[in-house]
Amino acid sequence: MEKSKNSSVWTEVGYEIFAAEGIDGIQVERLARILALNKSGFYHYFGDLEGYCDELINLHKSKADLYLAEVATINAIDPDYFNVIVKHRIPVLFHLQLIRSQNNIMFYKTAEKIDEQEGILIGELWSDYLGFRDHALAMRYFAIVRDMLYARLSFRNLTFPGLRDLMTEAKAVMQQITKNDAHAEV
Numbered sequence: 001m002e003k004s005k006n007s008s009v010w011t012e013v014g015y016e017i018f019a020a021e022g023i024d025g026i027q028v029e030r031l032a033r034i035l036a037l038n039k040s041g042f043y044h045y046f047g048d049l050e051g052y053c054d055e056l057i058n059l060h061k062s063k064a065d066l067y068l069a070e071v072a073t074i075n076a077i078d079p080d081y082f083n084v085i086v087k088h089r090i091p092v093l094f095h096l097q098l099i100r101s102q103n104n105i106m107f108y109k110t111a112e113k114i115d116e117q118e119g120i121l122i123g124e125l126w127s128d129y130l131g132f133r134d135h136a137l138a139m140r141y142f143a144i145v146r147d148m149l150y151a152r153l154s155f156r157n158l159t160f161p162g163l164r165d166l167m168t169e170a171k172a173v174m175q176q177i178t179k180n181d182a183h184a185e186v
Contacts, residue, residue: 006041006045007045007046007055009035009037010031010035010037010041010042010045010046010052011052011055011056011059012059013031013034013035014026014031014052014056015056015059015060015063015090015094016090017030017031018056018094018097019090019091019093019094019096019097019155020093020155021097022097022100022101023053023097023101023104023107026049026052026053026056028042028043028049053106053107054106057106057107057110060091060094060095060098060110061110061114063088063090063091063094064091064095064114066088066091067084067088067091067092068114068117068118068121070084070087070088071084071118071121071122072121074122074125075125076125076128076129077122077125077126077128077129077167078129078164078167078168079160079164081122081125082160082163082164082167083160085158085163086158086159086160086163089155089158092153092158093153093154093155093158095111095114096150096153098110098111099111099150100150115146119139119142119143122142123135123138123139123142126138126139126142127139129171130171130174130175131175132174141170141174145167145170148166148170149163149166149167152166
């Protein structure tokens with residue numbers, strides 16, 4: 001129990017750094033300096049950087065479970081889903097960094113699995129938000145929009161207004177495409 005309590009200090013700080021900077025921000029000496037602890041404690045708890053990353057992933061899975069549980073209770077994309085994303089800002093940004101680390105299979109697979117769970121939870125709401133009856137098409141578009149968000153999101157713009165602007169833009173693009181398709185058929 002004591003090890004868990006002490007090691008959590010290291011993982012919580014590392015989690016926030018990873019969310020902001022990705023794996024490149026994780027350096028043992030830097031963590032020790034921020035925590036005002038001896039870096040030997042890091043090696044005692046985690047063995048090496050790989051062991052530490054395993055613990056960061058475990059922490060992320062726990063935080064993602066909380067996030068997904070809250071997503072499961074929402075009634076609408078706007079404002080409910082946006083509010084959940086903003087509320088879970090650090091885990092969302094950590095997740096974004098996992099996606100950006102495609103060369104690390106463990107990171108990428110963890111993110112993929114969580115994305116899949118989220119897609120299942122919001123599928124109907126996303127279709128309703130877009131005004132689509134074709135659920136499969138709506139979810140294909142959601143994957144594209146999510147990737148666009150991952151490319152654009154940062155600590156600076158992950159706010160409710162920023163998120164709403166990005167999602168409203170994505171919705172408007174799809175509505176314009178649908179409108180143009182309808183006119184072309186006539």
